[in-house]
Every structure is written in structure tokens, then in C-alpha cells.
Amino acid sequence: MTDAAPTPWLTVIGLGEDGLDGLSIAARAALDAADWLVGARRLLDKVPPGHAQRIVWAGLDGTLDAIGAARGSRVVVVASGNPMWFGVGATLARHFDPREILTYPAPSAFSLACSRMGWSMQEAVAVSAHALPLESIARHLYPGRRLVVLSRDGETPAGIAAFLSERGFGPSRMSVFEAMGGSRERRIDGVAANWWQPEVDPLNTVAVEVLAAPNARIYGVTPGLPDDAFIHDGLLTKREIRAVTLSTLAPRPGETLWDVGAGNGSIAVEWLRANPSGRAIAIERDPHRAEVIRINANRLGAPSVEIVEGEVPEVLDTLPGDPDVIFIGGGLTSGDTLEICWERLPSGGRLVVNVVALESAAQLIAFQKRYGGTLTQLAIARNAPVGAMTKFDPMAPVIQYAGVKA
Template identity: 45%
Template sequence: MRGDERDGAAPVTVVGIGADGWDGLSPTARCAIEDAQVLRGSARQLGLVPGDVPAERVPWPTPMGPALAGLPDAHPGSRVVVLASGDPMLSGVGASLVRLHGPGSVHVIPHPSSVSLACARLGWAVEETAVVTVVGRSPDLVAPHVSPGRRLLVLGSDGGTPAGVAALCTRLGYGASHVTALAQLGGNAEHVLTGSAAEWPHRVVDPLVVTAVEAVADAGTVALPTVPGLPDDAFEDDGQLTKREIRAVTLAQLVPLPGQLLWDVGAGAGSIGIEWMRTHPSCRAIAVEGHPDRVRRIARNAARLGVPGLRVVEGRAPDALDGLPAPDAVFVGGGATAPSLLETCWASLPAGGRLVANAVTVESEAVLAGWFARVGGELVRIGVQRAQPVGSFTGWRPAMPVTIFSVVR
């Protein structure tokens, strides 16, 4: 028995409908719509329902969010059916309603998704295809998924999405990629447009479109992985950058996990927070930085490297940490000697949270040694040497050693 049935409230039914409209619906979906007293959906979706269906038709307002939040109270005592494009649980209104009101308040009748239809047309295996939604979001989110030989489908909110994706691929050095726009999938007006990213000729296409990309790197393009340790020159910086080798070790100690939140304190170029978010689309990070120029630089780095959702807070820690959402992990890249900084970070962590702090000076190293003596964890010093010319020969030039303190609360 669903929770809604226990408390006597009728669930909202969400019915997926495709570009083929009424003819493509299952008998179960048709019955749900015919039995409805109120139909909610976009004007386009409501127009797909035959005129002899007696339900009151209420289009979504703009913005849509408040209407979704208030839906259970908007039509008391009425049987409400919400129309959704394709599979309501794939970046759709069904998933939004479940997040807002719980699974017991929503009954979903799905339809084949645009992803399934696109893969069927292209001959791609769904489980081998990356799916990125940029509906109401920045197209920069596609960037981490573009790598040689990768296949991806991009779900957009308008007919400019294919051109935007093609431009992004070209900027990343993947202008040779094959781009396909699949419009009106499953309907009578279904059609396909193809071209290379660099020479994509269609500025705007049908708004009901899925963009497919087969990524092909241009000559000389350096692929950027989602595992930690991007090349240093992938970041714009003023010298305040955790270098590649140290960054890889630091992120390994931070243990990025899906859905978790990182505080990157004294973020510099933002490299730690950015790489944390690149490990999984659900990873979140807040970069705290006191220098205005670096704050702007962090935002540029985050957008270019495909994590525009990185939150940047301008201010000096620990004061700037006040009121931030509780983290799952904290990285302190500089300023370990600042009064009460490590204490504030430590107190903000839940049980199982991770604190990692790096030091390059004797003074900050002494602070980390004190914490190691007090709470345990690991204290590691790493030295990196790079080969450089010495006259006509090659020698090793050492970088400043870095001490890394890591501990689980």
C-alpha cells in the first residue's frame, strides 16, 4: 500500500507522452488521462490530448517550480494527471514531483524516453552512452564528457542546443566530432540533421531535439580525464595552484564520493574543487577565496572545465565559512596558521568527514604536526623533482616539498 493511500490522499498520476501523441499511448495511459478531472502540462503536451477528453486543462506557469511545489494543494479532491515528455523520471517532471512530495504521492506511467528512441535510431547501446541534461543549465556541463571515442546524448531545452554543443566541442579541440540532431523523435515530423562540430550549419533546429555526439579529437588535442591530476596548464592561475602531482595525492586523500560536498578553503585557482566535481556529476564543492581576482579566475576555470555549478564564496576563512552548508570533506590549501581555521573546519565535519590540509612552510607544517599529534590521521611529506636542462645535459630541479595532513573525523 502506498503512503498516499494510508493517509487518504489520491496520488498525482504522471503520464509520459511522446511526439506521436495520443496514438502512441498505452491503454493504461489513455485510461488515466480519460479518468482525470484536471490535466496539467505544457501547452504543447495538453494539445496532444483529444478534445473530447473532459478534464480541465491547466498549463504550467512560468516559472514552473512553485506550481510543482504546490500541486497537491492546488486541486483538492480532484484526480490530477500531469503530462510529461517521454519518460517522466529521466530529467523530467516526475522526478521533480517525487523529490518534492515523496514517492508515495506520485504514480508514474512512463513512455519510451528520448534517450531510448535516439539510441534505437543511432544503433547505440544505452548503457554505453553518456547522457547529459542541460535543460535550464549551462552547456558547459557537457565538457567533462567529451573525450576521444565517447558517445553522448545531450538533452536541451531549445533548438539552439545542437549548435551550442557543436561550438563547445570545437572550443575543446573536438571539432572533428560527429554531431547528430534528432528532432521530433517518434512523431510524424521526425527528422535527423548531421554534420561535424566545427562545420555545424544549423544555428537553430526544432526545439524538441536530442543532440548526439561521437567525440573525435583534433590533431594535437590533449584529452582531459575525470580522474584527478589534470595538467597544470588546464587552469588559469597566478601561481597559487596546487600542482598536478600534489593535487592527485590530495584528492585521493579527500576521497570524492557521489553526492558529497567539499569545502575548498583558500582555493587559489580552484583546482581542488574543480577536480572534485569532475569525478562525478553529483559531486558539489564550495571554493572559498579572499582575493577578488582569484574569485573571478576560479569561476572561469570552473566553466571551462565543465563544472559551472562550483559555488565561489569571496571572503577570508574562517569568517567566510559561517553559514555554509555542512561539508563532507574539507581541503585547506593555505592559511593553516590562521587562528581557529582548522578548528572551525574540524567542527563543521560530520562523523566520517575528511579533513585534508597542505603546508609548504615550517610554520604551517608545525601546525599540522600538532593536529596529527592530537587527533591522529596521516602526515606525509611529498617531494617532486622535474628534469630540466643543466647546460647541455639534464638534471633534476626539486620543487618545494609539501606536507599533507589527512584525517577522518
């Protein structure tokens, strides 16, 4: 027997800058019938006073509780644009049964900006500098790419222009759209390298057509960035080994990686570049390297890397939640690190370990005998001059362990 579908009592209405004028008849009727009206002050101000009691959105938990307490009466939440796109719609649908919710979306800032630019939406990439640091755009810096960037505030366009210019993408064309869809709408066009407006209206969206200067570094989309893409002090998983390691780690959407002994952060950064909906926690004891991880993460479009400073294995006890995948990038100095990491993995979790030292390799061999998994030797040699001729310079071979917890 299936449960009867719950009756919707919560209505989410997307408002554009044109306020009630842009609403469908059905959305307008729902708004007029509301007992409770919930939303950010800016949006509530667009609704003329009526009989509904108002709750100004202030903090997630408190507001969700207030909405829950009004269950049974007609509650309307007003949100901006399409509430299901970087909006409260999805938050509400996670908290309440989605079948209790009716949503009336308005066009999103993404759809409005694409319309203004004459871009097809499926070819443009949406990036939120509202939810994440604007450095996230670094993952999308390919000539010809079209980006629609949601701004955090009035200084975001200048920040984007500066970031693009610093990274060699100063020729990129930028169009800033302020308060789209309303009477205050204004468009500002320019080129990143010559951007002149330090501040615009806080409600703005930026369309960027990425164009590269000759000095721009343009990276491939697959893992294995060049070593010099990272700032590092030599403690770096080298490009070829890194590419194989990312393939072994095999990131899946939403998964959490612990990069144990993260060094300069190259594995955590590449994990997130390949898997932006995932999480990467970089664990590093050296405070200077922890700072470098932050710089690398920002430069390479993975600003959501979480950095934990501390000594392995002790610091692992302080980490909340379980990882899906653990990478140990070398330096298996403490005898119990392997066991502790294995212990923290849920069943089905994956462990990948790279070592160079034979003592560490011995630990891996014993571990593999006990728990199964595979051992692979990765031996790379790069060309180097020998007098006028060329030879191969072998790097120290890396022993890679890969295991899945039963």
C-alpha cells in the first residue's frame, strides 16, 4: 500500500525584479491567499501589505522552524528568480516533503543573462561567486567559453576582472547586468584588463566571454596538470604519477576525499577540479604548506578545498564524518596510519597510497597481504641532456597501493 500524497501547504514563488507584475495568475492567486509570507526583506518589499503575517528570512534554522510551525496554514515563501537554481527551493525541498510544496519559478538570472547576450543556455556555464569564492571560475578558463557568474556583491565584477587579468585572460569580454528585469536594469560592457568600475549595483550578474592573452596558461580538462601549475617546494606528486593516481582514486560525484599529508595540495585540487560537487579535505602539518595549498586551490579553481593543519595520524580523530576515499601521499612514518585510515573508511571506501621509501613499501606489502588490494609500480623517466645527447632521467619509482574495503 502506498501512502496518500500529502497536500501542499507551502508555496514557493519566484519573483523577478518586476515584482508582482511578472507573476502568473496561479502564482498571484497563491500569494493573495497566503496566511504567512516569508522571504528576504528585499523581496518582501515588492509585495504590497495584505492580510498575511510576515516572517523576514533571518538565518536558515530559525526560519525553517518558523515555517514548520505554520504547517497547516497557507505559507508562501518568496524567492528570487527560479527558486530551484541557487535558491531556497532546494533547501525547503530537503527539509520538508517535496510533495508538500508547490513552486512557481520565475526566469533565473542565468536565463535572463543568456537572453540578453543571445547565448544558448546549454552552451553557457553557470558559476556562482555567490555561493563560492569567485576563484571557482579558474576551472572554466578556456578561450571561447561563455560564463554566467552570479555575483556576491557590487564588487564582484571588479574582482572577476582582476582575477581574469592576473591569470592571462585580460582580453575577456565582460557584460555586467544590474537588476535585470526591473526598471533599474542597466548593462555595462567592457574588457577585463581595462575594467574601470570598482563597484556596481549589488544585485548583478556577469556574462564573461573568455579570451586569452598570449601569456595565458591554458590547462587540459583531465587530471595531470603540469607540475609548474602548482606553487610547490618539490613536495609534489609529479604530473604523470598524479594522473595515474587520480585515475586510481576515481572520484565520483559528491564523494569526500581525505588527502592525508597533502604537501602542496595537488591531489586535493585535482580531485575537486574533476569532481566539483565533491569535497576534499587536505591534511597537512606544515603551516607554510597549508598556506600554499590555499593559494594553489584558489589559482586552479578549487577554492572549496578544506585545509586541516595537524599531525597525522592524531589529527584524523578530530575530523568529523567519514571519507569515501583516502589518499596517503607518502611519508608513511607512523606505523599505524594505514590501519587508522582503513578503520575510518566505510565499507566500499577506497584507500590509495603512494610511497617511495622501501620501509614504507614494506608496510604496504604487509597491508596488502592482510586486506587484499593491488600494488603497482610506477616508474617514470623524463628526457634530460647528456652532453649534446639525450638520456632518460629516471625518477624514484612509486609503489601504489589501491584497496577497497569490503
